[in-house]
Amino acid sequence: MGTEFQELVRHTRIQEIVGDVIRLYATDVALGDMAEVENTDGERSLARVISLDRDQASLQVFAGGKGLSTDATVKFLGKPLDVVYSPNILGRIFRGSGEPMDGGPDLNADPHVKVAGPTVNPVMRVMPSRMIETRVPMIDLFNCLVESQKIPIFSIAGEPHNELLARIGFQADADILVFGGLGLIFDDYHFFRTAFEEHGVFGRTVMFVNQASDPLVERLLVPDMALAVAEKFAVEENKRVLVLLSDMTAYADAMKEIGVSQERIPAVRGYMGDLYTQLAQRYEKACDFKGAGSVTILTVTTMPGDDVTHPVPDNTGYITEGQFYLHGGIIDPFGSLSRLKQHVIGKATREDHSQIMNTMIRFYSEAVEAQRKQAMAFELSQFDEKLLKFGKLFRKRFMDIRVSMGVTDALDLCWKTLAECFEPAELLMKQNLVDKYFPSTATSTEVETSPEQQN
Missing domain, CATH: 3.40.50.12240 (Rossmann fold)
Known part of the structure; x- marks a missing residue:
């Protein structure tokens, strides 16, 4: 902020000091205007008009009101903060x-x-x-x-x-x-x-x-x-x-x-x-x-x-x-x-983005439900087991905030994750996208790299 102070009217009577706020009577002052406050010991601080009530102005002193005297001098600069x-x-x-x-x-x-x-x-x-x-x-x-x-x-x-x-x-x-x-x-x-x-x-x-x-x-x-x-x-x-x-x-x-x-x-x-x-x-x-x-x-x-x-x-x-x-x-x-x-989805990104987004969230939601069934000792189906595996991979590969990868690589990893857990018919996705992006071969091994190694 500039330090060039205009030579304007000096006010020498502060009516009240409450915390870091001072109040005094002044005219021709605008909300947000800056001022210079000079204490009786010569120390200077900037202040800003934060409230106007008719001819009473309230200013917030940057350096605080501690040690400030009501005899301090206030000079309004006639301009807002810059x-x-x-x-x-x-x-x-x-x-x-x-x-x-x-x-x-x-x-x-x-x-x-x-x-x-x-x-x-x-x-x-x-x-x-x-x-x-x-x-x-x-x-x-x-x-x-x-x-x-x-x-x-x-x-x-x-x-x-x-x-x-x-x-x-x-x-x-x-x-x-x-x-x-x-x-x-x-x-x-x-x-x-x-x-x-x-x-x-x-x-x-x-x-x-x-x-x-x-x-x-x-x-x-x-x-x-x-x-x-x-x-x-x-x-x-x-x-x-x-x-x-x-x-x-x-x-x-x-x-x-x-x-x-x-x-x-x-x-x-x-x-x-x-x-x-x-x-x-x-x-x-x-x-x-x-x-x-x-x-x-x-x-x-x-x-x-x-x-x-x-x-x-x-x-x-x-x-x-x-x-x-x-x-x-x-x-x-x-x-x-x-x-x-x-x-931007499917416009600034790849054509399969929307389908992948919806499918991954749908399966993760079902994986959370499968986890609850497991925690309550209910019998799990074969598909529940697939969901549990998917949920584990999803959290490890995507949910950690330290994971770093581009959106195209992330989409490819989504397809890889789906292929490791489900059959193509179980995805319930558009067939042309499955035919184009579903990996022809998929391993069932989990990703061993840490999030930081993916950076």
Whole structure:
């Protein structure tokens, strides 16, 4: 963010300090405007107008309200938040304030772009039609990620959602990665940075990171900064941009905490009544631009207590086009959904994709039922035994999030797996596809390679 402060009216009487929020009387101030707060000891901090009530303005102080005096001076800058945008930001890491945190050169002289702008004009949107190959079989085969899609990973604490998000990031078929970390502990921040560096994508990645110890207001700014930069790359550079955000529940919790400090009346479970609006304003930045590139948004949304009716995942489900449901360390095929997959299955992928997807899920569902029969000591039929074998192979070859393979290889492995477990007549698939893709010879041995060896 630029550091050139305009010489505007200085306000010297702060009416109230509540946590990190200060209130004072001011005129000619707009919502979202930036300000500089200078304490009596000469220490300066940036602040942002987060609420206006007639002539009373509430500002969130980036450095926090601790040690701040009511005699501090507030100077409004007359402009909203902006963030640096140029090719120089690739391979760089920024704080939630927009300042570099990687020790690299200062970029204030580079062009800046305003954040939190309006969503794109609908006439400039085109129908999603291109697939983003992630090399994660449970996504590419069964719930394809489509360019311009907005989709969360629903998870709970302790699940490897960050591992999955990073893996999609460095394996995905995208031109630019924009990562936004929201309330990350240092270990998670280090994990993402190391993963992008080790897999050779850091040079086309820009990271905006708010750690758990950083100010809450910066946590709220990270998605806006990431999306503003992503939109610029897509529109001006014709890039296919993948935006990764983790964790949107931490983002919503920050909104709740700031709302409480503003003495706003909460709605469900303490969250503010505009939670849906605030989330939608960010998710709707996903777009396939007419005559330009695209912005695809993939987020992590943790569900407290594994409760999908919690306000954050509940509101998210109304906004996004499906979800990847991470449960027990795997992407659950029954809880996951991509509402845009029909735009690419069999069009951007091979002709047998749709039939394979439906057949594999059908057999796996029956395999789960066969497992229940086995657990309850019911007599198993010969076909049940085939289903149990199929279920074991399916989990081993496809469901582990560490498995990495292209969509064509995954389709071939599906046919191989079916051939090892069933006769062609048992598949109930289109005969022309069975004749074309069913292996003429199939071994009954299981795959011995580990997921990492398939990478």
